[in-house]
Amino acid sequence: MLQHGGCRLWLNSTLQSYPISGLIDQKHQSRITMKEKNMDRGDEILRQLMQSAGKKAPENLQHRILHQIETEHALTPKKETGTKNSVSLMRDLGGIFGTMYILLAAIVTGGYLLLGKAFLQSPGFWGTVVLVSLIFNLFWLITRLDDYLREKKR
Amino acid sequence: MNENQRVQQVLSGNTSAFAYFVETYQDMAITIAHRICGNMQDAEDVVQESYVKAYRNLHAFRSESKFSTWLYRIVYNTAVTHSRTRIWTGNREIEIEQASNLADSAPDLALSERERKEVVADILERIPRGDALLLTLYYMEDHPVKEIAQITGLNEPNVKVKLFRARKMFKELLTTCYSMEDAGYG
Numbered sequence: 001m002l003q004h005g006g007c008r009l010w011l012n013s014t015l016q017s018y019p020i021s022g023l024i025d026q027k028h029q030s031r032i033t034m035k036e037k038n039m040d041r042g043d044e045i046l047r048q049l050m051q052s053a054g055k056k057a058p059e060n061l062q063h064r065i066l067h068q069i070e071t072e073h074a075l076t077p078k079k080e081t082g083t084k085n086s087v088s089l090m091r092d093l094g095g096i097f098g099t100m101y102i103l104l105a106a107i108v109t110g111g112y113l114l115l116g117k118a119f120l121q122s123p124g125f126w127g128t129v130v131l132v133s134l135i136f137n138l139f140w141l142i143t144r145l146d147d148y149l150r151e152k153k154r
Numbered sequence: 155m156n157e158n159q160r161v162q163q164v165l166s167g168n169t170s171a172f173a174y175f176v177e178t179y180q181d182m183a184i185t186i187a188h189r190i191c192g193n194m195q196d197a198e199d200v201v202q203e204s205y206v207k208a209y210r211n212l213h214a215f216r217s218e219s220k221f222s223t224w225l226y227r228i229v230y231n232t233a234v235t236h237s238r239t240r241i242w243t244g245n246r247e248i249e250i251e252q253a254s255n256l257a258d259s260a261p262d263l264a265l266s267e268r269e270r271k272e273v274v275a276d277i278l279e280r281i282p283r284g285d286a287l288l289l290t291l292y293y294m295e296d297h298p299v300k301e302i303a304q305i306t307g308l309n310e311p312n313v314k315v316k317l318f319r320a321r322k323m324f325k326e327l328l329t330t331c332y333s334m335e336d337a338g339y340g
Contacts, residue, residue: 046289046321047296052270054181055197057183062176069205
């Protein structure tokens with residue numbers, strides 16, 4: 001085993017020191033280089049051939065594409081709906097509940113002036129206040145529902 | 155101004171900034187679409203559709219890859235969907251057999267530029283569409299294998315193998331049909 005290993009070592013060292021091994025290496029190397037050169041040359045010719053095979057887009061294509069994009073852009077709804085919705089909500093809220101508070105204030109003032117302080121403590125007064133509030137709240141609820149359904153439909 | 159800035163311009167509502175991308179990449183886009191669809195009419199429709207898709211999804215474009223790679227990927231997908239054909243398979247043996255028959259009648263030629271274009275176009279029509287596409291991307295635009303993999307959705311080793319086969323097939327057809335050794339190839 002040791003002898004066999006030693007033999008191989010000797011063979012390797014001899015091949016390395018012997019001039020023919022260099023010759024073999026050179027030949028092998030030059031063959032590889034030539035092969036690579038051929039491949040590069042082939043690649044280069046293929047590149048030249050392929051570059052002549054490209055297609056040119058017709059002149060009107062750019063116009064067609066840009067026209068369609070402009071149209072798409074014009075038809076796209078603007079992203080202002082969020083702001084619009086909140087503005088509409090505040091206006092509804094202010095309108096409906098503003099009217100309600102004005103009406104309640106008128107009832108309180110009218111009742112106080114015509115029927116005195118006792119009216120403000122009577123169950124009839126509180127019943128009226130609750131009824132007015134309920135009606136306006138219901139009205140506001142209907143408005144919101146209507147808005148929601150319209151938005152959903154859109 | 156670089157491409158990312160132009161993308162930002164388009165995203166902020168300046169649609170005319172998109173003209174740059176159309177002008178710059180439309181020729182290659184139509185070449186890719188033509189390789190897959192096989193005719194110019196469909197290729198034009200595919201390119202138009204692809205640009206509109208790109209515009210709609212521009213917000214999804216991440217600058218991790220080049221804009222061209224991203225766009226060509228859209229063109230590739232749209233063309234494949236549009237043509238509804240299997241682009242990676244083809245009757246290669248038949249084509250080469252036909253080419254061999256053709257070789258009997260084809261004389262050795264010192265080809266002019268126009269003829270050379272016709273020869274290349276003819277060979278690209280004979281080989282499977284996917285292979286023609288790979289050769290186009292690799293040799294015409296000098297795309298690296300990694301980008302070709304991104305465009306076609308194949309993995310890199312697969313692209314290399316297919317590219318090797320495509321090159322070999324192209325060379326075979328070229329030498330068989332047109333005796334291009336004389337013209338410097340082979």
